[in-house]
Amino acid sequence: MxxxxxxxxxxxxxxxxxxxxxxxxxxxxxxxxFAGSVKLKAAVEMVAAAERAGDLRPGTRLVESSSGNLGIALSMVARSNGFSFTCVTDVRCNAASVRLMRALGAEVHVVGEPHPEHGFLGARLDHIARLCAARPDYLWLNQYANxxxxxxxxxxxxxxxxxxxxxxxxxxxxxxxxxxxxxxxxxxxxxxxxxxxxxxxxxxxxxxxxxxxxxxxxxxxxxxxxxxxxxxxxxxxxxxxxxxxxxxxxxxxxxxxxxxxxxxxxxxxxxxxxxxxxxxxxxxxxxxxxxxxxxxxxxxxxxxxxxxxxx
Incomplete structure (x- = not known):
């Protein structure tokens, strides 16, 4: 059991x-x-690695770009570990995924217009860059290069x-x-x-x-x-x-x-x-x-x- x-x-x-x-x-x-997808594995390991490196401390807000599943997994992991989390997604994200993230305490930013060359992902990454530049307490996990x-x-x-x-x-x-x-x-x-x-x-x-x-x-x-x-x-x-x-x-x-x-x-x-x-x-x-x-x-x-x- x-x-x-x-x-x-x-x-x-x-x-x-x-x-x-x-x-x-x-x-x-x-x-x-409990996250409903394979993305739980990456979420757990990325958060753990950030903690081991000393990058994730009390008061840090995690931020990540996601089309849905990783955002849900990070919402769950962050909430259960006492961290705040902001997910940057776009208008293609399923409404159910957005509701799930918010139910788990995440702040969700929905990007409405694609980047002219790099599509919605490029627009999401630009949005994260602006957030991190304005708030030094934000930590971008960067799943794309992590x-x-x-x-x-x-x-x-x-x-x-x-x-x-x-x-x-x-x-x-x-x-x-x-x-x-x-x-x-x-x-x-x-x-x-x-x-x-x-x-x-x-x-x-x-x-x-x-x-x-x-x-x-x-x-x-x-x-x-x-x-x-x-x-x-x-x-x-x-x-x-x-x-x-x-x-x-x-x-x-x-x-x-x-x-x-x-x-x-x-x-x-x-x-x-x-x-x-x-x-x-x-x-x-x-x-x-x-x-x-x-x-x-x-x-x-x-x-x-x-x-x-x-x-």
Whole structure:
């Protein structure tokens, strides 16, 4: 019987969904914690690293840019540790995520206009720069360049996958800040170098050099190349359209699994890659970052989908 003191002390590390026969893929579910997503791991490690370095002291206000899930995780971790937190997001952030952050005591700033070159992420980072310049008590964790972001997954997610699937042939990980991707890739290079690591990226993201385009579904992709990304650790990249993300999410829902947009993107990309490479003979695992409750007003809303996509 688990008994915990802080919400971040609980996380289910070894639950996988077998998606066969539709897709020959095992899906590592990372949403079974009080933050509801894989981002709890990075939030815990980044806050702990800031405390160890002496940067996070009583009276410090944490600030971070997030499209939703990391903001929720940091809201929870900050509140349980007695720190204040400001999340800078943008108008694409799901309304449910904004409400969750505020319920956890966070201050949420919503950026309304994109940066002319670097999109909404660039605008969010500019906003954070202004906040930190005006308030010396603000500490920006900077998930985009923070080594603790990928270290969290090198210490947890990677080992968890190998423990359950020691003979894994291919791993699929979504690319946002690339913290999860880089942490898992580095661990697999050490523990099982023969495993292929495939990055899944949404169309319109520039992480792997693709052309920028408008993206409506938060959680994956970026308007600025992530400083954490080391492409030498990635064997292949698959780009997924948002239309395919919606289709995949709704297809999974027909089986009773309500996953989030990030998970739909990863499963769609993994399916493409496996069909192309004869994947039924491979042991394939994908990281499912989130669940679908925060996407009820978007991916799972017929009116929203009809307004934005042709299905």
């Amino acid at each position: 688990p008994i915990i003191v802080s919400p971040q002390d609980f996380n289910v590390a070894d639950l996988f969904v077998d998606l066969r026969p539709d897709v020959p893929l095992y899906l590592k579910c990372e949403g079974f914690n 080594e603790a972001n990928w270290l969290a997954h090198h210490q947890t997610t990677g080992p968890e996958i190998i423990k359950s699937f020691p003979e894994i042939d291919v791993l699929f990980v979504g690319a946002g800040t690339t913290g999860t991707l880089m942490g898992c890739a580095r661990y697999l290079r050490e523990a099982r170098p023969s495993t292929r690591v495939v990055a899944i990226e949404t169309e319109g993201s520039v992480a792997f050099g693709g052309p920028p385009a408008t993206r409506l579904i938060p959680g994956m992709g970026t308007g600025i190349r992530p400083p954490l990304l080391d492409e030498s650790l990635v064997d292949d990249v698959v780009h997924v359209s948002e239309v395919d993300t919606v289709r995949t999410c709704r297809s999974l829902a027909e089986r009773g699994f309500l996953f989030g947009g990030s998970t739909g993107t990863v499963v769609s990309g993994a399916g493409k890659w496996l069909r192309r490479h004869g994947g039924r003979a491979l042991t394939a695992v994908a990281v499912a970052p989130d669940f679908g409750e925060r996407y009820l007003d978007t991916v799972y809303d017929d009116s929203w989908v009809a307004e934005h996509y042709s299905l």
